[in-house]
Amino acid sequence: MLFFIGLVYLIANSFIKIKTWLTDEQSLPLTELILTGEKKHVLLQDVRNILIKQKDRLNFFTLEIAEIQHQLEALPWVYSASIRKRWPATIKIHIVEQSIVAIWNDKNLLNRFGEIVYASPKGLKGEYVSLYGKDEFANDVLISYKRISQLLKVNDFEIASLENDARQATRIVLKNSFKLNLGQEQKLDRIQNFLKVFPLLERKYDIDKIDYVDLRYDTGFAIGWKQKKK
Structure with a gap:
């Protein structure tokens, strides 16, 4: 019984540590931005400003893609935005400007x-x-x-x-x-x-x-x- 309780405790503790590591921005930070698409009116800094607002979640697993997409498409000159993550530290954003x-x-x-x-x-x-x-x-x-x-x-x-x-x-x-x-x-x-x-x-x-x-x-x-x- 003691062995079983100890095993459960060990598994639970390991799970918590893994989860903490995966969601810690310092563990798997997104450090590279690739911006593609037409950029005649949408500036790189406009995109960076939106990402900065997500600074506490710029982790490969915790990044709020839907929220970032929503904020990008709220920019006047953005018709649509698509976002992809690329292991281990890259976020790729494709912008389609308004026609x-x-x-x-x-x-x-x-x-x-x-x-x-x-x-x-x-x-x-x-x-x-x-x-x-x-x-x-x-x-x-x-x-x-x-x-x-x-x-x-x-x-x-x-x-x-x-x-x-x-x-x-x-x-x-x-x-x-x-x-x-x-x-x-x-x-x-x-x-x-x-x-x-x-x-x-x-x-x-x-x-x-x-x-x-x-x-x-x-x-x-x-x-x-x-x-x-x-």
């Missing part, structure tokens, strides 16, 4: 899925189209932009900005050109009608003097002219 397609309401960005990215657009003006609308309709605005942009490319028009107001009426500013008022309905049809008559406009008028073309009419459109500078 930005537009500036949203002059203060945020939109990714290719129509999701708002709460990052500053500072320094990105001119690099992306500017889109405007209510946040809940961000994806709808992006879809409208893509469809209309494809049609306008036929005549080499490029969109500088597209705005959907509270009634979902669309207004477009073309690059180095005039504005298009599309209204709420039949937007693609109105663009197609505009493209059909544009060659006639180009021959008859000085296009540079046009301020806007209003396409919200069933049987035609209206032209607004730029005011002469005094």
